[in-house]
Structures are given as structure tokens and as C-alpha cells.
Amino acid sequence: MSELKEKLFSEFPPVTTDEWMAKITADLKGVPFEKKLIWKTNEGFEVKPFYREEDIQDLKSIKSLPGEFPFVRGTKKDNNWDVRQDIEVEDFAAANKKALDLLNKGITSLGFSFKKDKITAENIALLLSGIVAESVELNFRTCLSGATKLLGILTSYLKAAGADLSKCYGSVNYDVFKNPLLKGYKAEDWSDEAIEVLNAAAELPKFRVLAVNAMLLNNSGAYISQELGYALAWGNDLLAKLTEKGLSVDEVAKRIKFNFGVSSNYFMEIAKFRTARWLWAQIVAQYNPACDCSAKMDAHAITSKWNMTIYDAHVNLLRTQTEAMSAAIAGVNSITVLPFDDVYQNSDDFSERIARNQQLLLKEECHFDKVADPAAGSYYVEVLTSSLADVAWKLFLEVEEAGGFTTLADKGQIQNAVNASAIARQKAVATRREVLLGTNQFPNFTEVAGDKIKKNSECGCGCGCGDEKAVPTLNNSRGSSEFEALRLATEKSGNTPKVFMLTIGNLAMRLARSQFSSNFFGCAGYKVIDNLGFETVEAGVEAAVKAGANIVVLCSSDDEYVDFAPAAFKAINGRAEFVVAGAPECMEDLKTQGITQFINVRSNVLETLKTFNAKLGIA
Structure with missing residues (x-):
């Protein structure tokens, strides 16, 4: 290999980091490197524009192989993952029929969700009829108090069916922190009930029955470092409290399943899962397990709901595809890709089929399952992994020093921290520093979405969220929620405002500002009337009035605004709202003449559009 390397690169002299920096x-011609090219992440660390081999030489994350402790490169030597699809069960016979059909279409992991009053031996037998339990991952979600009963019935059914219990694998989503995080009342002492659940699963050694549902944080707008740091603290609370009750770390750790969300922050999400396995292994190791295998994290990835949109919903396919790629490259155990229409209706056969195929394409055509940890050795990903580990570990230690996850969740501090991040992200969406394509940038001007909304996706927990709460709960609003509410209000008003682009003067500037302004007002669902250009301001105003414009946007160059803006403002004479596109140097002078409305890249798009809705009488 060294000879080949020498042959390939002997003609290219090495370039030092100092030489790159000099170039x-x-x-940059005097612009500070740190100001122009250093990226400050939401996770709290900086990212450089380029990395070199020297940047990773001392990193601990590059020392192990796939399947080796601390499992940063994966818990196994291959990269095969289970393709999962969940089924909301109302009719158990119908759910069984659907499950059998899914197994013939490439699904290798099934998730069933049902209410605890439906847990009977007859229903479970009906649900699992014809399913070979040793060959498919079976996952169940029900109410907390139903987990023990479900496991007992499930064990009895599998025995009666002649299944080899040692080969049956899956999970029961027993989540002790759903109460404070979503319902608003304290978790308090949950350890005795958790031990009952573990005892009920005693004959199912490959079933993970203690859930760390970090995707709840992800779907509520948490930053990646928060989702990771809090997930580790969540898992550690399960270890600490149950080992204090006399259970061994091996008994507990092998029963924990981590359910993470996965966002569109492509490389950071790859790093997140690598970091999660690494840090979790270090935590478990402190309890002195009998086997390193106890430190292997079982990670399930679910594509995020926070960045899904109702308008231009097919863009959700692009989001979920990159999210599934991140999770697959990172080597998770299983993946659920949510259908693109999940946030506004009960998904149909078409959207579910596409969601399945998104994973199957990664396996069967892209062969992502053939290479373990393909991101290993990437200078960028390795540095991200190490940097993310630092900030997540710091947050984990802060939680532990404050009393642990239970204590902070019962005080509402976890929820408040995540909600604060969600508010910051919502503001970033409002100002377009975080782009949701089709919603706050490049919207489909003619789309009408009100009729397709069949369900409210903001809180699907069924937990009585309107009830009085002892502690704050997570805010389940998506990133696009406020923009969607704004646009739906426009739809329901029955009187769509018309925005007229008064384009004049410098050709390049008027076209650029017209496009910017069209996208700006299109986010509220207004009808945009664009134009090639007018010879005079008066001709443009006359055309705008004739078109019945509610808003006239002057699009020209900064220099020309000195004359064009006052002339247009005077010609309109209050017959429509007048807006200047840009932030010209003459802005203050124009304001003294009564021109007060400007839109530019620094504008808060959401708040500006809310103001126009109010002015135009749209509630």
C-alpha cells in the first residue's frame, strides 16, 4: 500500500497547512479568516472550512474497529439494519393482514401501537398470526401500565406457537419519562414498576423493554447536542436507579433501547450516532459489566417531524431521504422513515410505499448495508464526532450534578431547555437563517393546502395535553407551524391579497429584488403579480391600481430609490400598501418622507407577514 501511495502521489508535492492558510x-483580501469562514454550530462548537490529517491524529474515536469497544464505529462488523414500519392498531385482524403484506414488501421490523384495554390473549394471537417471530423484529407501544401484561401475554403466545424465545427479538416501549415530558406530571418513583416489566420479559432475552425516547426531544426542536446529552442522562438514570435496586448492570443495559430522531443536518447526524454509541459504552463501563457486550447501544432512528411541512409536502421526501442516509451511514440498528404526508393526514398506501422504498433503495441499489462505518477516517466527520462528544458529555455531567434526569424532568428543567431551543430555532426559521424549503423560502405560490389537512400533528400523544400540568411539557410545534398558520389564514379569508412588483430601473437589481419579494410574500399565500419592468413610476402605479393590488413593492437599485421611491409613494397616495425591496443607504431619508415599509434579507419574514395580514384584515 505504501508503494502504491508513493507512486500515486510522488508527482504532487505535499502542501502544508500553513501554505493553505496563506493562500x-x-x-480573503483582508477579511478575517475566523469571521468569514469559521462556522459556529448550534451545538456550541466551531467548525473550520477544511481539515487535515493532523486534526484527527490524537482523537480517541479512531482507535477501534467496527464491533469493538467503545463501539464508535458500530456494534457489529456489518452494517445491516432493520427496515421498520409502524402500524396503529384499531382492528387486530386488519393490522395482521397489513403486517403480513409489509413483510412481503421488504419490511424486517414491525411496530404495533394500541391501547392497553385492547391487550388480550385473543388480540395478540390474532395480531401475530402467521408471523415468524424469530425472523422479524417485533416492537410494541402501549400505555405504561399495560407493558407488564403485554409481555406476559406475548411470552405465552410465543411459547404456544413453538417459537424459540432465545431468537425472538424486538421491544416494548416502556417509557417512564413520557409523564413529565408530554403529560405534565411527575415521574416520581418508577423503579418498582420498571422491575416488574423486566421480570415479565425474563423469558425474552432479546427484547428491549426500557425506552429512551430521545426522538421526543428531537421532534420538539432540541439541538443535536441536547438530544444526545439528555438521552445519555436518561439512559444513565435507568441504570443508576435499577442497579440501586439490586439488578446488575448487564440485566439493565441489555434491556434499554434508544429511539433517536434524525434531522436533515446530514454530517452532524452521522456524528451523533457514532458519538452516542461511544459515550454510552463509556457510561456502562463505569458500572463494571461482566461483558463489553452490555455496553452496546441499540439505536433506532426515526426521521424528524420537526422539519416536516404541510405546504409543498413532497419536499419532505428530500428531508427524510437525507435523514435515512445519515442514520444508515452511521450504523444504527433500525430505521423508520415517516411518510411525507404524516403531519397532515393518516398516511395512505402510496406514501407508505415510498417511505419503505426510500430505505430499500439505500440497501438494494446503493448498498449502504455492505460497508460498516463508511464515514470513518473522514477528517470532517471524525472531528465532528469528537467535538459533539465534548459538548454532549458536558451536558450529561451537568444533568448528573443537578440530580439526574428524573429530578430535572420532574422540575421541568429538561422541558424548558428544549423549549428555549425550539423558540430560538423558530426565530431562525422566521428570519430564514434556517430554511424550510417550500415554506419560508421558495414557496409554491398557487398551492392550497387547507382541504388536505385531516389531522392535527402538533400533539399526537393522546395525553390530555390541555389538562392542568404539574410541570411544563415539551412544545410539539413544528418549525413550519407558524408559517402554515399564517398561510392557512390567508386561504380561509376568501380574499387573497395581490402583491404587485413595480419593477423599474437597473435590470439586474430589479429582477433580483422582484424574485426576492415574490418569495417573501408568497410565504403568506398572497397572489404575486410580477412584471418585466416599467418606463416610469407613474405607469407602474397605474398598472398596479388597475390590477387591484393590495401591496405594491418597488424593485430597483439603491441609487435609484432616492427618486423612484418618493415618486411611487406619492402616486399610490394610500390606495395600496407601499413597500421598498432592500435596505438602501437612503432608508432614513425615505422614512422622513413617510415611507416606512422595507423588506430585505435581515427582515423577520414571519413577523412582517403577520403585520401585513393584520393590515389587510386577515385574522
Whole structure:
């Protein structure tokens, strides 16, 4: 290999980091490197524009192989993952029929969700009829108090069916922190009930029955470092409290399943799962397990709901595809890709089929399952892994020093921290620093979405969220929620405002500002009337009035605004709202003449559009 390397690169002399920096500094022409090219992440650390081999030489994350402790490169030597699809069960016979059909279409992991009053031996037998339990991952979600009963019935059914219990694998989603996080009342002492659940699963050694549902944090707008740091603290609380009750760390750790969300932050999500396995292994190791295998994290990835949108919903396919790729490359155990229409209706056969095929394409055509940890050795991903580990570990330690996850969740501090991040992200969406394509940038102007909304996706927990709460709960609003509410209000008003682009003067500037302004007002569902250009301001105003414009946007160059803006404002004479596109140097002078409305890249798009809705009488 060294000879080949020498042959390939002997003609290219090495370039040092100092030489790269000298070239970059020269090209920046005096602009500070740190200001222009260093990226400050939401996770709290900085990212450089380029990395070199020297940046990863001392990193601990590169020392192990796939399947080796601390499992940063994966818990196994291959990269095969289970393709999962969940079924909301109302009719158990119908759910069984659907499950059998899914197994013939490439699904290798089934998730069933039903209410605890439906847990009977007859229903479970009907649900699992014809399913070979040793060959498919079986996952169940029900109410907390139903988990023990479900496991007992499930064990009895599998025995009666002649299944080899040692080969049956899956999970029961017993989540002790759903109460404070979603319902608003304290978890308090949950350890005795958790031990009952573990005892009920005693004959199902490969069933993970203690859930760390970090996707609840992800779907509520948490930053990646928060989802990771809090998930580790969540898992550690399960270990700490149950080992204090006399259970061994091996008994507990092998029963924990981590359910993470996965967002569109492509490389950071790859790093997240690598970091999660690494840090979790370190935590478990502190309890002195009998086997390193107890430190292997079982990670399930679910594509995020926070960035899904109702308008231009097919863009959700792009989001979920990159999210599934991140999770697959990172080596998770299983993946659920949510259908693109999940946030506004009960998904149909078409959207579910596409969601399945998104994973199957990654396996069967892209062969992502053939290479373990393909991101290993990437200078960028390795540095992200190490940097994310630092900030997540710091947060984990802060939670532990404050009393642990239960204590902070019962005080509402976890929820408040995540909700604060969600508010910051909502503001970033409002100002377009975080882009949701089709919603706050490049919307489909003619789309009408009100009729397709069949369900409210903001809180699907069925937990009585309107009840009085002892502690704050997570806010389940998506990133696009406020923009969607704004646009739906426009739809329901029955009187769509018309926005007229008064384009004049400098050709390049008027076209650029017209496009910007069209996208700006299109986010509220207004009808945009664009134009090639007018010879005079008066001609443009006359055309706008004739078109019945509610808003006239002047699009020209900064220099020309000095004359065009006052002339247009005077010609309109209050017959429509007048807006200047841009932030010209003459802005203050124009304001003294009564021109007060400007839109530009620094505008808060959401708040500006809310103001226009109010002015135009749209509630």
C-alpha cells in the first residue's frame, strides 16, 4: 500500500497547512479568516472550512474497529439494519393482514401501537398470526401500565406457537419519562414498576423493554447536542436507579433501547450516532459489566417531524431521504422513515410505499448495508464526532450534578431547555437563517393546502395535553407551524391579497429584488403579480391600481430609490400598501418622507407577514 501511495502521489508535492492558510488569507483580501469562514454550530462548537490529517491524529474515536469497544464505529462488523414500519392498531385482524403484506414488501421490523384495554390473549394471537417471530423484529407501544401484561401475554403466545424465545427479538416501549415530558406530571418513583416489566420479559432475552425516547426531544426542536446529552442522562438514570435496586448492570443495559430522531443536518447526524454509541459504552463501563457486550447501544432512528411541512409536502421526501442516509451511514440498528404526508393526514398506501422504498433503495441499489462505518477516517466527520462528544458529555455531567434526569424532568428543567431551543430555532426559521424549503423560502405560490389537512400533528400523544400540568411539557410545534398558520389564514379569508412588483430601473437589481419579494410574500399565500419592468413610476402605479393590488413593492437599485421611491409613494397616495425591496443607504431619508415599509434579507419574514395580514384584515 505504501508503494502504491508513493507512486500515486510522488508527482504532487505535499502542501502544508500553513501554505493553505496563506493562500486562503490572500484570497480573503483582508477579511478575517475566523469571521468569514469559521462556522459556529448550534451545538456550541466551531467548525473550520477544511481539515487535515493532523486534526484527527490524537482523537480517541479512531482507535477501534467496527464491533469493538467503545463501539464508535458500530456494534457489529456489518452494517445491516432493520427496515421498520409502524402500524396503529384499531382492528387486530386488519393490522395482521397489513403486517403480513409489509413483510412481503421488504419490511424486517414491525411496530404495533394500541391501547392497553385492547391487550388480550385473543388480540395478540390474532395480531401475530402467521408471523415468524424469530425472523422479524417485533416492537410494541402501549400505555405504561399495560407493558407488564403485554409481555406476559406475548411470552405465552410465543411459547404456544413453538417459537424459540432465545431468537425472538424486538421491544416494548416502556417509557417512564413520557409523564413529565408530554403529560405534565411527575415521574416520581418508577423503579418498582420498571422491575416488574423486566421480570415479565425474563423469558425474552432479546427484547428491549426500557425506552429512551430521545426522538421526543428531537421532534420538539432540541439541538443535536441536547438530544444526545439528555438521552445519555436518561439512559444513565435507568441504570443508576435499577442497579440501586439490586439488578446488575448487564440485566439493565441489555434491556434499554434508544429511539433517536434524525434531522436533515446530514454530517452532524452521522456524528451523533457514532458519538452516542461511544459515550454510552463509556457510561456502562463505569458500572463494571461482566461483558463489553452490555455496553452496546441499540439505536433506532426515526426521521424528524420537526422539519416536516404541510405546504409543498413532497419536499419532505428530500428531508427524510437525507435523514435515512445519515442514520444508515452511521450504523444504527433500525430505521423508520415517516411518510411525507404524516403531519397532515393518516398516511395512505402510496406514501407508505415510498417511505419503505426510500430505505430499500439505500440497501438494494446503493448498498449502504455492505460497508460498516463508511464515514470513518473522514477528517470532517471524525472531528465532528469528537467535538459533539465534548459538548454532549458536558451536558450529561451537568444533568448528573443537578440530580439526574428524573429530578430535572420532574422540575421541568429538561422541558424548558428544549423549549428555549425550539423558540430560538423558530426565530431562525422566521428570519430564514434556517430554511424550510417550500415554506419560508421558495414557496409554491398557487398551492392550497387547507382541504388536505385531516389531522392535527402538533400533539399526537393522546395525553390530555390541555389538562392542568404539574410541570411544563415539551412544545410539539413544528418549525413550519407558524408559517402554515399564517398561510392557512390567508386561504380561509376568501380574499387573497395581490402583491404587485413595480419593477423599474437597473435590470439586474430589479429582477433580483422582484424574485426576492415574490418569495417573501408568497410565504403568506398572497397572489404575486410580477412584471418585466416599467418606463416610469407613474405607469407602474397605474398598472398596479388597475390590477387591484393590495401591496405594491418597488424593485430597483439603491441609487435609484432616492427618486423612484418618493415618486411611487406619492402616486399610490394610500390606495395600496407601499413597500421598498432592500435596505438602501437612503432608508432614513425615505422614512422622513413617510415611507416606512422595507423588506430585505435581515427582515423577520414571519413577523412582517403577520403585520401585513393584520393590515389587510386577515385574522
